[in-house]
Amino acid sequence: MIVATWNVNSIRAREERLLAFLARHAPDVVCLQEIKVRQEEFPFETLAEAGYHAAVNGQKAYNGVAILTKDEPKEVKRGFGDGKEDSQARFLQAHVGATCFASVYVPNGGEVGSEKWSMKLEWLKRLRKWLDENMDPEKTLILAGDFNVAPEERDVENPDQWESSVLFHPDVREALADVVEWGLFDSLRIRNKEAGLYTWWDYRRLAFPRNDGLRIDHLYLSRPLVGRCAEAWIDREERKGGRPSDHAPVIAAIDV
Amino acid sequence: MIVATWNVNSIRAREERLLAFLARHAPDVVCLQEIKVRQEEFPFETLAEAGYHAAVNGQKAYNGVAILTKDEPKEVKRGFGDGKEDSQARFLQAHVGATCFASVYVPNGGEVGSEKWSMKLEWLKRLRKWLDENMDPEKTLILAGDFNVAPEERDVENPDQWESSVLFHPDVREALADVVEWGLFDSLRIRNKEAGLYTWWDYRRLAFPRNDGLRIDHLYLSRPLVGRCAEAWIDREERKGGRPSDHAPVIAAIDV
DNA sequence: GTGCCATGAG
DNA sequence: CTCATGGCAC
Numbered sequence: 408m409i410v411a412t413w414n415v416n417s418i419r420a421r422e423e424r425l426l427a428f429l430a431r432h433a434p435d436v437v438c439l440q441e442i443k444v445r446q447e448e449f450p451f452e453t454l455a456e457a458g459y460h461a462a463v464n465g466q467k468a469y470n471g472v473a474i475l476t477k478d479e480p481k482e483v484k485r486g487f488g489d490g491k492e493d494s495q496a497r498f499l500q501a502h503v504g505a506t507c508f509a510s511v512y513v514p515n516g517g518e519v520g521s522e523k524w525s526m527k528l529e530w531l532k533r534l535r536k537w538l539d540e541n542m543d544p545e546k547t548l549i550l551a552g553d554f555n556v557a558p559e560e561r562d563v564e565n566p567d568q569w570e571s572s573v574l575f576h577p578d579v580r581e582a583l584a585d586v587v588e589w590g591l592f593d594s595l596r597i598r599n600k601e602a603g604l605y606t607w608w609d610y611r612r613l614a615f616p617r618n619d620g621l622r623i624d625h626l627y628l629s630r631p632l633v634g635r636c637a638e639a640w641i642d643r644e645e646r647k648g649g650r651p652s653d654h655a656p657v658i659a660a661i662d663v
Numbered sequence: 664m665i666v667a668t669w670n671v672n673s674i675r676a677r678e679e680r681l682l683a684f685l686a687r688h689a690p691d692v693v694c695l696q697e698i699k700v701r702q703e704e705f706p707f708e709t710l711a712e713a714g715y716h717a718a719v720n721g722q723k724a725y726n727g728v729a730i731l732t733k734d735e736p737k738e739v740k741r742g743f744g745d746g747k748e749d750s751q752a753r754f755l756q757a758h759v760g761a762t763c764f765a766s767v768y769v770p771n772g773g774e775v776g777s778e779k780w781s782m783k784l785e786w787l788k789r790l791r792k793w794l795d796e797n798m799d800p801e802k803t804l805i806l807a808g809d810f811n812v813a814p815e816e817r818d819v820e821n822p823d824q825w826e827s828s829v830l831f832h833p834d835v836r837e838a839l840a841d842v843v844e845w846g847l848f849d850s851l852r853i854r855n856k857e858a859g860l861y862t863w864w865d866y867r868r869l870a871f872p873r874n875d876g877l878r879i880d881h882l883y884l885s886r887p888l889v890g891r892c893a894e895a896w897i898d899r900e901e902r903k904g905g906r907p908s909d910h911a912p913v914i915a916a917i918d919v
Numbered sequence: 920g921t922g923c924c925a926t927g928a929g
Numbered sequence: 930c931t932c933a934t935g936g937c938a939c
Contacts, residue, residue, distance in 0.1 A: 416939090417922055441939095443923065468923045469938070515939060555939095610920035610939085650921075653939085672929090673932055697929095699933065724933045725928075771929065866929080866930035906931075909929080921939095928933075 408663045409434040411642075412510070412551035412626050414607075414654035418442040418473070421652055422450055428645060429457050432658060435477050436503055438510035438551040438626075440654075442471035449473065464510075466496035472510040472552065474501045480508075487537045497530070498537075506632075506663065507542065511552035516573030524573060527555070531582040535589060544590030548629035549661075553607075553654060555623050556583040558593070561602035562622035574621055591627035594639035594659040606641055606655045615646060626657045635662040664919045665690040667898075668766070668807035668882050670863075670910035674698040674729070677908055678706055684901060685713050688914060691733050692759055694766035694807040696910075698727035705729065720766075722752035728766040728808065730757045736764075743793045753786070754793075762888075762919065763798065767808035772829030780829060783811070787838040791845060800846030804885035805917075809863075809910060811879050812839040814849070817858035818878035830877055847883035850895035850915040862897055862911045871902060882913045891918040 411434045415421040418439065429437070437459075442449065446465040454461050459475040464485040474480060480501035486493040500509040514530050517523030542548055557575045560566045569575040587593070595604065605620025614620060628636060639659040646655055667690045671677040674695065685693070693715075698705065702721040710717050715731040720741040730736060736757035742749040756765040770786050773779030798804055813831045816822045825831040843849070851860065861876025870876060884892060895915040902911055 420922065441922090517939090610922090613920085653921080676932065697932090773929095866932085869930080909931080923938080924936085926934080929931090 408436070408661050409658060410436045410438075410508075410549055410551070410626065410661060411656050411658045412438040412440070412553075412624055413645075413656035414440040414512070414553040414624060414652060416441050416443075416652040416654065418444055418450065418471075419448070420650070422453065424645070424649070424651065426453065426457055428642075428656065429459065429475075432642070434475075434658065436508055436549070437475040438508065439473040439475065440471075440510060440512040440553045441469075442473050443468060444471060462499060462501040464496040464499040470496045470512055472496060472499045472512050474499055474508055474510050476501065476503050476508075478503050482507075487533055489533060489536065489540075491533070498534075504663070506547040506549060509548070509550045509552075511550065511554065513553065513555045515555050516579065519571065519573055519576050527573065527579065528582050531579070531586055535586045538586070538589040542589075542629075544629055545631060546629060547631050547663075548591075549626065549632065550591060551626040551657070553624050554583060556580060557621040557623050558583055558587075558625075562604070564603070564605065564619045564621070569621065574623055587627065590630055592630065592633045594626045594628050594636050595622070595641070595657060597633060597636055597639060599639070604641055606657060607653055608646075610653050624654055624657050626659050628659075628661070632661055636660070637662060664692070664917050665914060666692045666694075666764075666805055666807070666882065666917060667912050667914045668694040668696070668809075668880055669901075669912035670696040670768070670809040670880060670908060672697050672699075672908040672910065674700055674706065674727075675704070676906070678709065680901070680905070680907065682709065682713055684898075684912065685715065685731075688898070690731075690914065692764055692805070693731040694764065695729040695731065696727075696766060696768040696809045697725075698729050699724060700727060718755060718757040720752040720755040725751070726768055727752045728755045728768050730755055730764055730766050732757065732759050732764075734759050738763075743789055745789060745792065745796075747789070754790075760919070762803040762805060765804070765806045765808075767806065767810065769809065769811045771811050772835065775827065775829055775832050783829065783835065784838050787835070787842055791842045794842070794845045798845075798885075800885055801887060802885060803887050803919075805882065805888065806847060807882040807913070809880050810839060812836060813877040813879050814839060814843075814881075818860070820859070820861065820875045820877070825877065830879055843883065846886055848886065848889045850882045850884050850892050851878070851897070851913060853889060853892055853895065855895070860897055862913060863909055866909050880910055880913050882915050884915075884917070888917055892916070893918060
């Protein structure tokens with residue numbers, strides 16, 4: 408089974424590239440972030456023609472997550488379902504077979520110390536709470552998306568520059584570590600230990616050509632899936648030519 | 664020699680279609696209107712690769728006219744040169760060989776009776792004055808562009824509806840007739856007398872599929888060129904597929 | 920840089 | 930409907 412996660416930065420602007428991506432990798436499940444459309448504008452028909460079902464938690468101009476699946480998704484749920492109101496569409500879960508998939512778009516956090524920063528840390532706590540209250544670490548779970556956090560030094564080209572930013576500040580790394588500690592395994596790090604593997608490059612500063620990137624998109628597995636993950640990689644090729652998203656997809660091959 | 668005029672409604676949005684148009688017809692001269700860019704943003708390089716020189720009278724968000732030529736253009740002049748200030752880029756002339764080409768974008772006119780309406784009538788008077796003071800009816804002149812006036816009933820699908828509009832009001836038809844009276848000949852009407860030949864369809868109202876159009880783009884010739892004009896037509900094909908301009912090009916084949 | 924919005928133009 | 934703008938978000 409091929410599973411992918413990709414922050415497309417507008418599904419409208421990326422529709423052609425998404426179809427090419429699906430054709431190239433034929434993934435069984437794709438978690439998408441920043442689709443930036445309401446459900447009404449989501450391109451269900453085009454994706455159905457490409458052979459995909461779609462579960463969508465949409466929103467007008469910002470955010471919005473989706474899960475594309477070859478098989479029909481079951482138990483689709485939007486948001487954490489923890490009673491708090493969700494003005495932003497950042498979480499979606501769906502089951503395929505016995506496996507639970509969640510597509511997450513963690514808030515960016517604006518500036519360290521700001522209101523948005525607090526919301527980011529708070530949101531990661533809610534995510535941990537969702538795991539605690541709804542998931543079982545010994546069952547099959549794939550939690551994937553744009554976490555807007557680089558976990559370690561080897562995940563950042565220039566750690567000194569980024570340490571003071573919302574993407575690599577110690578506090579947010581700790582908040583992510585607390586989520587992971589529930590019982591998640593970073594699929595990319597099962598076999599790839601080297602530095603320099605990034606999933607995001609700032610559109611400004613022409614960061615991609617200089618590979619001044621960060622690994623902030625992750626595909627986490629619960630323990631039962633770790634031994635079944637044959638391979639995980641970042642699809643840097645997707646960024647070539649045309650108008651790419653600022654995020655590269657993360658892909659994992661998992662025996663199910 | 665193939666000569667064309669086309670209101671592209673943004674040269675940025677129409678760049679691909681423009682290149683396809685040039686490849687298809689290989690025109691020697693093309694008058695463009697509503698390029699909507701300053702000279703700094705004009706795609707000189709792409710057009711040079713396609714084999715064209717470009718004379719440009721540009722402007723930031725609105726208006727803007729250009730003349731593309733296979734041979735190098737001479738005596739390029741922006742505006743009427745009548746001493747009045749030109750806050751809007753609507754007129755450009757250039758010579759190719761002995762022939763003078765002018766690309767014009769007559770003001771739309773807003774609402775009949777408005778300030779913009781007066782400016783439209785005034786602008787057409789300035790155009791006539793420019794002809795009187797700078798041109799010779801017995802020399803070779805091609806005056807082409809978006810005149811925002813349909814000259815006759817046969818040039819409008821629904822004359823009754825449009826008679827009260829700025830595009831077909833008797834006053835503006837008279838103002839255009841006064842320009843033509845200087846000594847211009849409507850190339851399309853040399854051989855094509857039938858009704859139903861339009862160059863513009865309102866984006867709103869889905870006017871194109873219903874052919875609810877008007878002929879407001881014209882390619883005028885001075886007398887010495889009339890006998891040399893073998894053919895003139897509207898390129899309706901250009902509107903097919905993708906995101907077309909609301910105007911179709913007018914093309915003439917002229918022996919020079 | 921690249922996407923969204925609302926607004927203005929046609 | 931299809932362009933442009935300036936402003937915001939990331």
